[in-house]
Structures are given as structure tokens and as C-alpha cells.
Amino acid sequence: MAADPNTQLPDGTPGPVTADDVVQAVELAVAALRAAADADWNAPAGSLVWTCWETGEHLADDLFFYAAQIGSLRPLEDDSVRWGYSRRRAEGPDNTITVELEAGPSAMLGALEAGGGILAAVVRATPPTARGFHVFGASDPEGFAAMGVVETLVHAHDLALGLSIAFEPPADLCARTLHRLFPDVPGDTEPWATLLWATGRGELEDRGRRGKWRWYGAPAAT
Template sequence: MDDHSRAAADAAELLEGVLARSLDTLRAAPAAADAWAAKAGPLEWTCWETGEHLADDLFAYAAQLAEPAGEFGTEVPFRWSAERAGGPANTVHADPSAGRDGMLRVLASCGALLASMVRTAPAERRAHHVFGATTPAGFALMGAVETLVHTDDLAAGLHLAWTPPEEACATVLAALFPDVPRTAAPWPTLLWATGRAPSPAAPAAPAGAGTTRRDPRRRPARSG
């Protein structure tokens, strides 16, 4: 196995581990979809909307990897729609009648699609991303960041305890946020780097925090 293939396999495994931890946490949430109407942490979206947005991120990353490298250089033109003014514009929406368990199935399916594409796309492929073409391993790590921070948002809104895997936090920090000072443990540093919390040694997030390697398709730093 060459270095690109090993990096992709490792990143896919990391993504799967983060998603499994997230789903285990969210299984303790209320079962009815209307219980997910609370705001998700610092976001202006509800917990239901945030879950849909996370699933949509994972799906969109998988879709980008499915295209031949360099053929288009743009996002795959799926139609996005928001279900209310100020809500996230998504391609993926979960059926509220399916409740929590339906949402978790949607998240698991979209995460599995991304992990599968990371493993099966040519490991050296570089697919379109607004911040620069990215490898399968890069998309997996970005999907892991989205899952880590949005699970934190969801846990806050749903009053759940969320303990992210520190090793995964350290790995994504090193890969995607190499210039962020390491003044705290990996998880609070990642929250700071994504604009969600102060660092003990740095009271404000760095310029551009929350946008580095973010989903290419919308929203200011603290909206997702």
C-alpha cells in the first residue's frame, strides 16, 4: 500500500470512528422530531436542521469524490433548498415522521457513503473544494471535523454529554489547522479553531477561523 492509499484508509477509519461516537451519543436524544426544535448550541439552526446539515456535508463530500479528477472543477450541481428563511440550504433532508432514529439512519448512510468513496476513489485523486482541490483523505478529515463540531452543537441543544475522541481531534488539527497554536488539549483547540470557543491562552479565534477547510457551499463561521 502506497502512502496515498494508507492515508486514505486511515482517514476513512478515523471518520467512521468519529461518526460511531456521534451516533452513540445522539441515540440518547429524545425520539420525537419536535424535541429537536431547540437551537443547536451557538447556531441559529434547530437541532433537526443541524443534523440535516451534517448529513448533507458528508453526502456532498462523497459526491465530489465520485467525479473524475479535474473534469469539472466545480461543485456537483445538486439543487439545495432551505425549508425556512435562515435555515441551512441542503440537498439532504430527513423525514421528520421518522424521528430521531430516522435522523440517525440518514447520518449513518451519508457517513458511510463518504467513507466508502474515500476508500474506493483513486487515493491520489484531487476533487474540487472551494479552498482548493483535496484528496480523499482530506475529505474524510473534513467530514470528521464537521461531525465533531456539529455533534457538539447538537449535544448542547439536546442536553447530552459529548466526549469526542481526543486522538481524532489531534489528527484533524494537525492535518487541517497546522497554523493553530497548540496551547490547550486537542478538543478545546479544535473548538477555538472553528470559532466556537476561546482558547485558555487566546481569547479570540484567529482571523478566518471557522472557515478553514469548511464546506464550500454557504454560511458564515458561526452558522455551521
């Protein structure tokens, strides 16, 4: 079950990002992508140089990687898990997780569902005091859940553009994710448009497209 969209903290800000949010994000993405079963997955994914297929693999890889980072028996704050990786093309992403090309888009969707399920399970099972490595700074289970949601939503957007399908996630899911990872963005703009702007994928009111961006995964001070 997804988090209650009306849930807020006592100060009126959105509630925390949870494993249920990871599940919701992946289920929404997969549901949208089912409409593209017969589309050309070799087309560019939105503004990316990657193909839609490469982008789907990258997303599955992200979900797996975040689960491994925070779910290790001994999570490391100062170093990444050293999985091997490869590229399909020189311009493509480095991926540990790949999907059999011959199996087609249905296999890609299965890989996304598996990755989402693994990350959600790890977030539920990992103590909130655990910390795992990320290039933007060590983070906790909620932070990795939020990273998984961001990756899922923005890459579903990239894929939707490349595959000519519709995709728009609910505002509450975007708002919780923005609150957790993007403290530097405006809080009075539409959450989905703000998330796309925060990740360099669009303009926001009088703000131009971001050339560089990052999130902030550090846990809140206690």
C-alpha cells in the same frame, strides 16, 4: 476499526486521517445522539441559528456532498457538483439531503450513518491522487475524510448543547484532524478544546473566540 491512537509519523506528528476515522466520528456522534431521542430537536443547536433538526440534516448533507465531490467518476478541482438544494426556513441551511420529519430522530441517525458509510467507502476506494473541489481549495480523499470528521465532531457538539447531552471525542481523533486541516493552530493545547476553538466554538487559554475561521484542505506537496 479506528486508527491506532498511538500511530505517529516519523517526525512525531499524528498519523493521517483515514476512512476509519470517518466511521469512528459518525459512530461516536450517533451513539451520543441516541440519548436525545425524546428531546426537542426544534431547539437551537448550540450557538447556531439553525435548529437541531436542521443541523442534523446539514451534517448528513455534508457527508454526502464530500463523498460526491471526491468520488465522482471525474472529480472536478475547479467546480462543485451542482446538486439542487432547499431550505426549511429562511434562516436554515441549504441542504440537498433532508430527512422525513414524521420519521423522527431515529431516521436522522440513520441518515447520518448512511452518509458516514458512503463517505468512508468513497475515501477507501478513491485513488490518493484524485482531487475534488472545495470552496477553500481542491483537496484529496484524505482531506475530504478530515472535512467529514470536523463537520461530524463540531456539529455533534452543537447538537449536544441544544439537546442537553454529553459529547466529547477522543483526543487522538481530534489531533489527526487538526494536523491535516488546521496548520495555523497551536500544537501544545488539548486537541478537542483546540478543535472547538479552531472552528469558532470556544476560547483557548489566553486566545479569545475566533470570529472567522477556515481550514486548509490542500494536499501536502509531493
